[in-house]
Amino acid sequence: MFRLSGRLRSALIIGGQGIRSRKLRTFLSMISLFLGVLAVVTVQAVAETANTLRLADLELHVGKDGTRQMYVPPMADAMDAALTSVAGRPGAVGMMQYQAIIGEPNVLPINQGAAPFDNNDGGYYGPAMEMYCDPVTGGCRPVQNEAAAQPKGQAIELVLQGLTGDVRQFRPFRPVAGDWLDFGGEPSYSPRLVLNKEAAKGFSRYRIPAEMRVEGATANPTPRIVGVIDDGNSQPTAYVRVDEMRNWMPRTTANQMYGPGLQLMFAPSAGETEALVMRKLTALGVPADMLHVETVNARKNIAGELAIMRWIFLGMAALVLLIGAAGILNVGLATVGERVEEFALRRAVGTPRSLLAGIVLAETLLTGLLTAAAAIGLAVVALDVGAGLLGSRVPQLQDMTFPWQAGVAGVIAGLVAGLLGGLIPAIRAARIPIATVMRA
Structure with missing residues (x-):
């Protein structure tokens, strides 16, 4: 069993009695230190929260740390x-x-180019505009193509992500409603779709017929929406079993797709599958310089930028903490000045100098710990309230808990401030001569 030494135990007991006997002065010391400790706790908590949110966002878009990614060139x-x-x-x-376009045939989709529904101004997402430039005058004017002449109707354009398996093991999508894709059993001729929140927004606003058009398909299949997830993507996106889409596409067009090519993701434990794919592709004549695997290391990529911000704000918090330590120092010096006769009497009855210094330090350290506890408690309540208010807008905050690193930083800050503020008063108390009691 851990036991305190006699002097340390005596210093803590007497220091606690001193705090109880001077409640107002202790409260004033805590006020001067509270803002400094709260600043350190807040900076650490915000830094850890930002790191968690940023990492969660990267996992949605890129993948979990350790995921190995490879892009296969568009060769059938x-x-x-x-x-x-x-x-x-x-x-x-x-x-x-x-x-893919879902809805009425022979009409322009409501969101051309799979644009977000709240920012449907063409722009980057819209179709390319054809221009005609007169070689004589040099003037240019837009030319309306045949597709642009079509009227807008009840149709939605979205990005269709075909999957061979459950991608959530690499990109942890958050469920919103319904179910996720079931990759067991034979592929259905009615493709099952899981929408992201942006795509679901369009289907909730408009009455869209269940007819899906994909370039190169032999016919327009009838899709079934089975669920909604949050993938952190602002572009309307749907996820589907790739084999259900290839049921409707001949081999010559099944591999005609958008994006950089077929994306493969491997877990660190799937080394054999990765090696098998590399061997097959090499045997088919794919150049070696077109086959490379990258490992996701999102935490390392964001560590630098977050560390700079953290150190900047910690420096500002340290200045506030020093001001609080100066307040403890002033209160401590005044307290020692009032207790000169008490300390001199203790010296006269044989109390060691180290114990006198320990009594003063114990008071300031206990004051620092009490202040740290108050600051941590306020930070915990503020985080819970903030998560409750902003949880609907930022879903990542719903499961957020108070980071233990911020609590440890607050305790350390309180102890350091108590040590800095009580060191000089402790030295002064230890140097009080025994003769002082005679003058009393």
Whole structure:
């Protein structure tokens, strides 16, 4: 069992009695120190929260740390070989990206180019504008193509992500409603779709017929919406089993897609599957310089930028903490001045100088700990209230807990401030001569 030494125990007991006997002065010391400790706790808590939120956002878009990614060039044989190699294998998923329009035929979609519904101004997401430039005059004017002449109707354009397996093991999408894709059993001829929140917004605003058009498909299938997830993407996106889409697409067009190519994701434990894919692609004549695997290391990528911000704000918090330590120092010096006769009497009855210094230090350290506890408690309540108010706008905050690193930083800050503020008064108390009691 851990036991305190006699002098340390005596210093803590007498120091606690001193705090109880001078409650107002202790309260004033805590006020001067409270803002400094609260600043340190707040900076640490905000830094850890920002790190968690930023990492969660990167995991949604890029993948969890350790995920290995590879892009297969758009070569029909290579893509078929890669898809068959990862289909049904644990720790490996392939993703193919298409553009799809769901709704009335022969009309322009409401959000051309799969644009977000609240920012549907064409722009980056809209179709390219054709221009005609007169070689004689040099003047240019937009030319309306045949598709642009179509009227707008009840149709929505979205990005269609074809999956060979459950991608949530790499990108932890948050469920909103319904179910996720079921990759067991035979592929259905009615493609099952899971929408992201932006795509679901369009279907909730407009009455859209269940007819899906994908370039190169032999017919327009009837999709079924089975769920909604939050993937952190502002562009309308739907997720589908890739084999259900390829039921409607001949081999010559099944590999015609948008984006950089077929994306493969491997878990660190899926080394055999990764090696198998590399061997097959190399055997099919894919150049080695087009095959490279990258490992996701999101935490390392954001560590530098967050560390700079953290140190800047910690420096500002340290200045506030020093002001609080100066307040404890002033109160401590005044307290020692009032207790000169008490300390001199203790010296006269044999109390060691180290114990006198320990009594003063114990008071300031206990004051620092009490202040740290108050600051941490306020920070915990503020985080809970903030998460409750902003949880609907920032879903990541709903499961956020108070970071223990901020609590440790607050305790350390309180002890350091108590030590800095009580060191000089402790030295002065230890140097009080015994003769002082005679003058009393």
